[in-house]
Amino acid sequence: MRIKWLGHSCFCLEGSKKIIIDPYMPHGDFGCTPDIVAVTHGHGDHFGDAMKFKKPVVCPNEIAKYLSSEGFDTEPLNIGGTIVRDGVSFTMTPALHSSWLEVKGEGFYGGPASGFVIRMDGVTVYHAGDTGLFSDMKLIRDLYHPDVAMLPIGGRFTMGPSEAMMAAGFIGAPLVIPMHYNTSPLIEQDAGEFKRSIEEVTPMKVVVMEPGEEIDTDDYKAV
Numbered sequence: 001m002r003i004k005w006l007g008h009s010c011f012c013l014e015g016s017k018k019i020i021i022d023p024y025m026p027h028g029d030f031g032c033t034p035d036i037v038a039v040t041h042g043h044g045d046h047f048g049d050a051m052k053f054k055k056p057v058v059c060p061n062e063i064a065k066y067l068s069s070e071g072f073d074t075e076p077l078n079i080g081g082t083i084v085r086d087g088v089s090f091t092m093t094p095a096l097h098s099s100w101l102e103v104k105g106e107g108f109y110g111g112p113a114s115g116f117v118i119r120m121d122g123v124t125v126y127h128a129g130d131t132g133l134f135s136d137m138k139l140i141r142d143l144y145h146p147d148v149a150m151l152p153i154g155g156r157f158t159m160g161p162s163e164a165m166m167a168a169g170f171i172g173a174p175l176v177i178p179m180h181y182n183t184s185p186l187i188e189q190d191a192g193e194f195k196r197s198i199e200e201v202t203p204m205k206v207v208v209m210e211p212g213e214e215i216d217t218d219d220y221k222a223v
Helices: 062-067 137-144 161-171 191-199
Strands: 002-007 010-015 017-021 034-039 057-060 074-077 082-085 090-092 113-120 123-127 147-151 176-177 215-216
Touching: 002 176, 017 113, 057 062, 062 074, 074 082, 074 090, 113 137, 123 137, 137 161, 147 161, 161 191, 176 191
Parallel strands: 017 034, 034 057, 057 074, 123 147, 147 176
Antiparallel strands: 002 010, 002 215, 010 017, 082 090, 090 113, 113 123
């Protein structure tokens, strides 16, 4: 699987299908034309350009109701649910956060904030969404055995680096990618220090990506 970071919490997964997660791209469009869009919650920096692509959207049930009313093909989910769309599996996981769909004036409740476990072509990716640390991340390890964990480290609105280090240990994925940091002064963090702190004491690899950068998960398989 190829993984491209488009900035903030937005990733493009490319395998047998192209999946874009949380399509808010603060640095511009880096060229991902998805087959499926996945949205973790309703905040504008995650819902982003979900309606731009005119593609099926996997998302919390309340967001799906709105998108369906606008004519979109949706796959509504709630916490713990799994669907398979075009050979790609999506499981919705909990996230400790809020959700508000910022459309049509003041907006409205966007359902529970969530993360996703996405399985495609034999690779399992856990995108935590916006979340604080919670000990049931250990269940995500035990149930789904992620190969990749995408974790917010920005602090203030999500967990910061110290909590994300513990989250990485709970989840146990051999590859960790930090996200949701340095998009604004409110969430400035040193991702290099986060990488060093994890790699000094664990066998996990942390890849600090630049917007538009791609990696191949085959290069980071657990030994």
